[in-house]
Amino acid sequence: MPSFAIQSACLVVAAAGLMAADPVWRSKPAAEWTEEDARQILARSPWVKENRAVITRRLTEDQLREGGQMGQPRGVGNEGVDPKGSGPKVSPNVFSGPGGDDRSDRSLAQPITLKLRWESALPVQLAELKSHEAEPPTLEGDGYRIAVYGIPGAGFKGEPEELGKPLKSLAALKREGKKDVKPVSVEVFQRGSGLVVVYLFPLSAEIARKDRLLRFEAQIGRIVVAQTFDLSEMEFMGKLEL
Amino acid sequence: MTLINGSRLFQKSILSLLGLAAIAMPGRAFQMAAELPSAAAAGNPSFGVLHGIAKGPDGQSVLGAQVTVQNTDEKIKRTVVSGSDGNFLIADLKPGQYRLTARAEGIGAAQPATVEIAQNQVTYANVQLAAAEAPAQPADAPTPDSALKTRSVAAPAPESSVMAELAAMKARIELLEAELIRQRSPERIVTATAKMTPAVEPAPAQAAAAAAAPQQAAAPPAPAAPSFPEALQSPESTPGVDNFTPFAFGDFTWLNGTPRNKDTVLDTKFFTPEVRFDTHFMEDFNQPIDHTIVGATESFRSGEVQVEQISVGGDFHWQNVRGRVLYMDGLFATTTPRNDASAGVGQWDLRDAYKYVSEAYGGYHFNVNHGLNVDAGIFVSYIGLFSYYNFDNWTYQPSYVSSNTPWFFNGLRIQWFPTNKLKIEPWIINGWQSYARYNGHMGLGGQLLWEPKEWFKLVANQYGFGNDNLGLPNTERIHTDDSIEVRYFNKPESLGLSKMAFSLTADAGCQYGGGLQCTGAPSKGKETFIGWMAYDRMWFHKDRYALTLGGGEMSNWGRYLTLLPPIDGADAVSGTPYFTENPGQRAHMWDSTITFHYMPRQYITWWAEVGYRHSDVPYFAGRGGVTPPGGNNGAPQYYTCSSGATSGTANLAAAESACGGGSSSVWFPDLRRSEAKASIGVMVKF
Numbered sequence: 032m033p034s035f036a037i038q039s040a041c042l043v044v045a046a047a048g049l050m051a052a053d054p055v056w057r058s059k060p061a062a063e064w065t066e067e068d069a070r071q072i073l074a075r076s077p078w079v080k081e082n083r084a085v086i087t088r089r090l091t092e093d094q095l096r097e098g099g100q101m102g103q104p105r106g107v108g109n110e111g112v113d114p115k116g117s118g119p120k121v122s123p124n125v126f127s128g129p130g131g132d133d134r135s136d137r138s139l140a141q142p143i144t145l146k147l148r149w150e151s152a153l154p155v156q157l158a159e160l161k162s163h164e165a166e167p168p169t170l171e172g173d174g175y176r177i178a179v180y181g182i183p184g185a186g187f188k189g190e191p192e193e194l195g196k197p198l199k200s201l202a203a204l205k206r207e208g209k210k211d212v213k214p215v216s217v218e219v220f221q222r223g224s225g226l227v228v229v230y231l232f233p234l235s236a237e238i239a240r241k242d243r244l245l246r247f248e249a250q251i252g253r254i255v256v257a258q259t260f261d262l263s264e265m266e267f268m269g270k271l272e273l
Numbered sequence: 274m275t276l277i278n279g280s281r282l283f284q285k286s287i288l289s290l291l292g293l294a295a296i297a298m299p300g301r302a303f304q305m306a307a308e309l310p311s312a313a314a315a316g317n318p319s320f321g322v323l324h325g326i327a328k329g330p331d332g333q334s335v336l337g338a339q340v341t342v343q344n345t346d347e348k349i350k351r352t353v354v355s356g357s358d359g360n361f362l363i364a365d366l367k368p369g370q371y372r373l374t375a376r377a378e379g380i381g382a383a384q385p386a387t388v389e390i391a392q393n394q395v396t397y398a399n400v401q402l403a404a405a406e407a408p409a410q411p412a413d414a415p416t417p418d419s420a421l422k423t424r425s426v427a428a429p430a431p432e433s434s435v436m437a438e439l440a441a442m443k444a445r446i447e448l449l450e451a452e453l454i455r456q457r458s459p460e461r462i463v464t465a466t467a468k469m470t471p472a473v474e475p476a477p478a479q480a481a482a483a484a485a486a487p488q489q490a491a492a493p494p495a496p497a498a499p500s501f502p503e504a505l506q507s508p509e510s511t512p513g514v515d516n517f518t519p520f521a522f523g524d525f526t527w528l529n530g531t532p533r534n535k536d537t538v539l540d541t542k543f544f545t546p547e548v549r550f551d552t553h554f555m556e557d558f559n560q561p562i563d564h565t566i567v568g569a570t571e572s573f574r575s576g577e578v579q580v581e582q583i584s585v586g587g588d589f590h591w592q593n594v595r596g597r598v599l600y601m602d603g604l605f606a607t608t609t610p611r612n613d614a615s616a617g618v619g620q621w622d623l624r625d626a627y628k629y630v631s632e633a634y635g636g637y638h639f640n641v642n643h644g645l646n647v648d649a650g651i652f653v654s655y656i657g658l659f660s661y662y663n664f665d666n667w668t669y670q671p672s673y674v675s676s677n678t679p680w681f682f683n684g685l686r687i688q689w690f691p692t693n694k695l696k697i698e699p700w701i702i703n704g705w706q707s708y709a710r711y712n713g714h715m716g717l718g719g720q721l722l723w724e725p726k727e728w729f730k731l732v733a734n735q736y737g738f739g740n741d742n743l744g745l746p747n748t749e750r751i752h753t754d755d756s757i758e759v760r761y762f763n764k765p766e767s768l769g770l771s772k773m774a775f776s777l778t779a780d781a782g783c784q785y786g787g788g789l790q791c792t793g794a795p796s797k798g799k800e801t802f803i804g805w806m807a808y809d810r811m812w813f814h815k816d817r818y819a820l821t822l823g824g825g826e827m828s829n830w831g832r833y834l835t836l837l838p839p840i841d842g843a844d845a846v847s848g849t850p851y852f853t854e855n856p857g858q859r860a861h862m863w864d865s866t867i868t869f870h871y872m873p874r875q876y877i878t879w880w881a882e883v884g885y886r887h888s889d890v891p892y893f894a895g896r897g898g899v900t901p902p903g904g905n906n907g908a909p910q911y912y913t914c915s916s917g918a919t920s921g922t923a924n925l926a927a928a929e930s931a932c933g934g935g936s937s938s939v940w941f942p943d944l945r946r947s948e949a950k951a952s953i954g955v956m957v958k959f
Contacts, residue, residue, distance in 0.1 A: 087515040091537045092545040092588055094526075098519035099644035099688045099696070101597070102590030103540060119536035121876065121959075128873030130817025131765055134535035140514070201517060250517055261332075 056267055061157045069161035077264035078149040078272070084256040086112050086141045107194050107219050107226060108252020111184030113137040144181065147247065147258050150229065151176040152265070152272045168220045168229045175204070175232040175273050177247055179256060182219075182226035191218035195228065202230050202249035204238070212236040238262070240271045320365040321390040323373075327355040327400045329380050334360075338377035340400060342388070344369050361400075368392045375400040393766075519643050519690040523727025528758055529667045529776045529808065530660040534875050538959050546587035546959070547599060551663050553954030554578050559945055563898030567838040568862075568886070570612065570676050571669060572950065573604050581605060581663065581954075584631065595648070596635035605631070609680055612836060614743040614845035615707035623708040627651065631661065631681065643690035652686055654679040654706065655720065656734045658756040658778045658806075664956040667776070668868040669882050672806035672825030674780040677834045678754060679706030684715065696722040705741040705750060712740040716750075728760040728774075736782075742833070743846065745787050750833075752782030752802070765816060772812035778825070780804045784833055788856070795857035800831030817872055824865030835860040838892065840899040840942045843909035850912050850923040851942050852892070861889040881953045888946050897943025913940045 055068040056076060064072075073079060095101060103109065117136040122128065149155055150168060168178050187194055195217030203211040214230040228251055238245060240262050249256045265272060327338035338355040340363070347367055355361040355377075368390050376382040381402045388398045515521040526533040539546055557566050557575035566572045573579065586599035609631075610616070610624035634650025653661045657675030660666055670676070684702030691697065698720040703710045716739035723731045732755070739750035755778070762773035783791035784800035793799055806825025812818065829835050832854035843849035866884035873879075886893065903917035912920040912928035915938055920928035925939065932938035 085514070087521065088524075089536075090518070090521055091532075091534050092540060092547070093532045093534060094521070095518075096588065096597075097525070097531070098521060098693075099646050099690050100518065100638065101588045101595040102542065102545060104518075105542070119538055121538055122874060125874060125877045128817075130815040130872060131771065131812075132815055133874045138535040250515065253515065255514060255516075263332075 056154050064158070064161050066162055069158035072154055072158040073148070073162060073164065076154065077261065078152040078155045080147045080258050082145045082147050082256055082258045084143050084145045084254055086143050087253045087255060088140050089113060089137045104252065106197060106252060107184060107187060107228070108182060108254045112253055143254060145256060146180040148178045148180065149176070149273055150178045154267045154272055168227050172231060174215060174234050175236065175238065177230045179228045179249065179251065182228055182251055182254060184226055185221060187221060191220055192216065194219035198228060198249070198251055204232055204236065205246040205248060206242045207244065238273055319392055321368050321392055322395045323363045323366060323388060323390060323398060324395050325398045325400055326360055327375055327377065327402065329402050335377050335380060335402060338375050338400065338402060340375045342366065342371040342373050344371050366390045373398060375402060377402055516693055517643060519693045519696065520724055522693060525724060525727065525730070527760055527772060527774055528730055530655060530658050530665055532665045532958055534958060536875065543591055544587055544589055548959045549582055549584040549662060549664060550957040551582040551603070551954070552578065552580050553952055555950060555952040557894065558949040559893065559895050561894040561896060561898040563900035565839065565894050565899050567894040567899060568836050568892055569670060570608065570680065570836065571663060571671065573608050579604055593638040595638055597632055599632040600629050601631040602629060611839070611844035613707050615704055615709035615711050617743050617846035618709050618711060627708050643693050646688040649685045651681055651683050654682050655732065656754045658732070658776060664878060664958040667808055667810045667821040668823065668866050669880060669952060669954065670866055670884050672864050673827040673862055674754070674778055674804040674806050674825055677827065677836055678780065681706060683708050694723060694725050698722070705736065705739050707741065711743060712746040714738065714740055716741065728763065730758040732756050742784070747787035748784050748789050749786050750782065750784050752780070754778065754780045768814050770811060770813055771816050773810070775807065775809040777807045778805060784831065789831065795830055795859065798856035800833055800856055802827065802829045802834050804828065819870040819872065821868040824863065826863040829860045831856045832858050832860045838899055838944065841901050841909040841913055842905035847909045849909055852944070859889065862892070863887050876957055876959055878956045880956070883951045886948045891944035891946055893945045893948035895943035895945040899942040901940050914938060915940045
């Protein structure tokens with residue numbers, strides 16, 4: 032009997048799972064969105080992507096010098112990205128060892144999960160409103176705004192714009208057959224859970240549905256992000272929303 | 274019937290929970306997956322993995338597509354079902370060519386394609402399903418299999434779709450297994466050779482691992498990487514790696530002349546220290562009685578344990594201001610400065626002033642393009658490919674074109690990085706390996722370094738306008754030194770052969786003016802240099818051991834780049850009557866070495882080397898050595914009497930007379946045409 036109850040419960044859960052309908056931004060008018068709907072949009076929708084980015088390996092001083100640099104780079108995406116304990120450990124045993132495997136974790140590229148969100152897209156703004164998300168990052172001026180959430184690090188001194196300035200030349204929106212679009216400004220907001228880097232791309236880029244795919248590429252210190260967006264999915268109320 | 278369905282749904286639910294657990298607790302999920310029969314062979318490193326995404330005619334991911342690979346030669350056939358995000362994965366495939374087919378009921382089939390599965394690698398191939406000619410159905414009639422398509426799930430699932438879900442969960446588990454394999458093995462991920470989809474792009478994290486250092490562990494895959502037109506990928510940039518910092522896109526620690534350290538042990542915001550130790554025991558088979566080895570800038574004493582280099586220093590850096598100092602002691606402190614004749618110009622004993630310094634410079638880094646540096650001071654030179662510091666090199670004793678060309682410069686150095694793969698580095702320097710300026714003007718030179726790929730390096734050093742001869746104010750020197758290095762095999766995780774690479778260097782130069790010329794007969798004052806060297810290196814057992822074979826040759830008319838034997842303590846300023854370096858005199862030499870390196874840790878190298886060097890003229894120290902009876906007499910520029918006293922003249926006839934008469938009254942060093950040598954040592958670099 033208990034087994035029948037468990038089976039029945041599982042049946043109900045599974046059936047409910049399979050009854051998933053169209054996504055909420057298509058099936059419901061925005062006015063009818065619940066907070067849960069809004070949170071769902073902000074968690075997983077065509078405008079919000081979880082991205083498996085890469086923290087590039089930490090270079091040695093020799094490697095930095097060969098590239099014309101000295102000292103570990105500082106700033107957003109460089110400081111605070113290596114987990115504690117990922118540094119080198121020098122063994123006193125010099126007669127045996129792992130050879131080429133004798134290296135620290137931080138000397139290898141590491142994956143990091145970030146969240147990318149089109150802050151300028153209407154459904155995202157509506158969802159933020161509905162979910163009462165505190166202080167969504169904003170930039171002055173019109174344009175396509177993409178925010179990157181989850182950059183590690185804290186305690187940087189400087190205004191958001193000042194912190195974002197070194198990142199401006201290291202980001203682009205790419206489309207097939209068209210010139211890359213560079214951001215007009217980048218700002219870095221410090222939050223308890225990490226940093227949010229917001230890119231503002233000019234409306235003059237005129238991103239259209241016929242572009243089909245749009246790729247966002249950015250280097251944030253040692254963190255390299257690349258995400259492709261399918262523009263055909265990013266329609267809201269029959270219109271491309273970015 | 275209901276009971277059957279219920280059981281299957283129950284099974285599905287459990288598997289769903291398993292799938293969730295796999296996401297939430299990867300380690301545990303792998304453990305669970307490992308209990309499945311299919312997982313048993315997943316970790317076999319001699320097998321490969323196929324991974325891809327099944328997509329419908331509209332480009333959407335397709336759930337439940339049956340993907341089959343078949344190798345007719347091996348009679349292998351495997352079929353899997355794509356997951357909810359279209360992902361499919363077939364693990365433990367024997368390497369070879371496979372025919373890849375796919376179909377999904379209600380959607381269509383893909384055109385067959387050929388994929389190449391490589392050992393211990395993940396091959397990516399997406400599947401593009403073309404629309405099938407489905408039998409006509411009433412518009413309102415449900416299409417059972419349409420539920421398989423991700424975006425079409427709208428009604429309670431029939432049994433077939435439940436089975437598809439089950440298969441999808443299995444596929445998910447296999448995907449996680451592959452992730453585990455990839456995390457365990459930093460072997461490269463290869464891009465698909467499949468012809469099914471026009472462009473297959475690894476997800477950023479995968480691409481990062483693929484393009485970055487071979488020693489780097491591959492990042493876990495992003496499961497739902499969309500196919501991406503090739504045109505959108507910048508040819509100049511590799512996704513997922515640092516494409517800004519010069520030469521940071523790859524791992525170049527395999528290069529000859531480059532330290533192999535993967536970590537800096539200690540660094541601060543202001544200072545990064547560097548420490549080097551280099552100790553060896555060398556045995557010259559000529560057995561010179563004065564234990565002196567001649568004709569190299571790396572080998573100096575025979576039959577003794579010697580400390581060749583002890584260096585302490587590091588880099589200072591604060592914002593864009595920078596400086597580097599590396600002090601040196603040991604044999605290098607004496608043996609390097611003695612080759613600089615410029616110290617014979619003027620006062621203040623520059624050789625003494627700089628003897629304990631191998632590098633000392635300061636400058637500024639400008640944020641222009643990928644970097645612009647202006648530094649002034651004393652720099653190590655990379656003319657001749659090998660590093661001044663033996664730890665960085667494939668061999669201990671390099672050939673003549675490296676050993677005889679400069680190890681340092683005093684002057685101004687500009688480094689410009691127009692791209693992250695190119696360095697243009699002009700020099701304005703006192704002279705060719707000189708602390709001082711010899712004559713009327715300084716020397717000009719430059720380096721062009723191009724590393725477009727991790728496996729390739731081209732470096733070209735040019736020097737001209739040099740006025741680098743003591744007492745010859747109107748003589749100019751020009752020189753070119755050019756090298757390539759190619760890593761042609763790389764399997765860093767292999768317990769057998771893990772890496773192979775070669776370097777090839779060619780040098781040419783001459784002196785002209787003031788009675789010297791670059792062409793013509795030796796009797797007309799010919800002063801030319803031509804030489805080459807080539808090395809091939811093999812690494813074994815995850816780069817723990819390495820064996821380097823190589824050598825080279827030089828022909829130097831006028832001997833202006835031939836290292837002066839230290840007969841009676843002679844150096845570049847004093848010269849010696851026993852080995853003159855006059856216009857038109859020839860020095861033709863060749864050598865070869867076999868070097869073994871044991872590198873258990875990144876900071877230490879234990880090494881052994883055997884080498885043979887040959888000269889067309891007597892040059893190397895023989896049994897009698899190059900030290901007069903009783904030791905140096907302080908006048909190396911003159912002949913020495915058999916008694917050990919100086920003759921006070923560089924004229925042999927006059928010396929014979931001064932020493933008491935007859936040829937036996939003058940002492941002669943024991944110079945031979947060949948030298949065989951065996952050495953062992955240890956080098957440390959932090």
